Amino acid sequence: MEKVLKDGKLYSLIEFRDRIYEDLDLSKSDLTTLLCAMLIASIGLNMNTIPAIIGAMLISPLMTPILGVVFALAILDTKLLKKSFKILFIQVAVSLLASTLYFLLSPISYASTEIITRTSPTIWDVVIAFVGGLAGIIGARKKEANNIVPGVAIATALMPPVCTVGYSIATGNLEYMVGASYLFSINCSFIMITHILALM
Structure with a gap:
């Protein structure tokens, strides 16, 4: 590690x-x-369009405050921790409110395959979040441009579960809301755990 750091x-x-x-x-x-x-994620989920969902994952800024929380815990920086949690909360809240509004206004109310997929987390979601988190911290610390972080954004999928919760609220589907919330929690938790282990 020291050699790599010296090499810049x-x-x-x-x-x-x-x-x-x-x-x-x-x-x-x-x-x-x-x-x-x-909006892209919600439309993708609504229309069952995978490329749109992938695009939303790529541009979603949700990974940044999660990385901030992890790094703050690793170096015991309370100021960074508070700021990261605050921004993560605001981003999730805004996304949740906006996606709920979208699905309330959308003429398509049935649950697409892509929505249903995000309401039943499996052990594979845990594995993906864990491995993706490890790759993410490696990519994030590299100075040169790399394709690791975008790949992690796609693999760990933070925005689609949030939008699925918005759909659940808009349609009053408690089962979907619990499942999608659980998936988002799994992704966040295991990304954080892996990042912390990698930084120790």
Whole structure:
């Protein structure tokens, strides 16, 4: 690890912390990106369109505050922890409210295959979140451009479960809401666990 750091291929812990602080923002452009990701994911789920769902995963900013929470716990930075949790909560709340509104207005009310898929988490979702989280922290600490982080965004799928919860609220389906919430919790939890283990 030291050799790699000296070669300048990875961010040092201080550089990585500073980068996370810079990325943790709630500017108009960030909220716009979040809403775009939510809308694309909701339409993809509604219309059973996988490419749209993948696109939403790629542009969703939900991974940034999760990474902030993990790194804050790893280095015991309470300021970063509070800021990361705050932004994660706001992002999830905004996505949830907006997706609920979308599904309330959408003329298509039936549950597509893509929606149903995200209401029944399996052990494979845990494995994907765990392995994806490990790859994510490796990719995030690399200075040069790489395709690891986008791949992790697709694999761990944070935005679609949130939008599925929005669908569940809009249609009053408690079973779907519990299942999708559980999937989102699994993804977040195991991404965090893997990141913390990798940083120790």
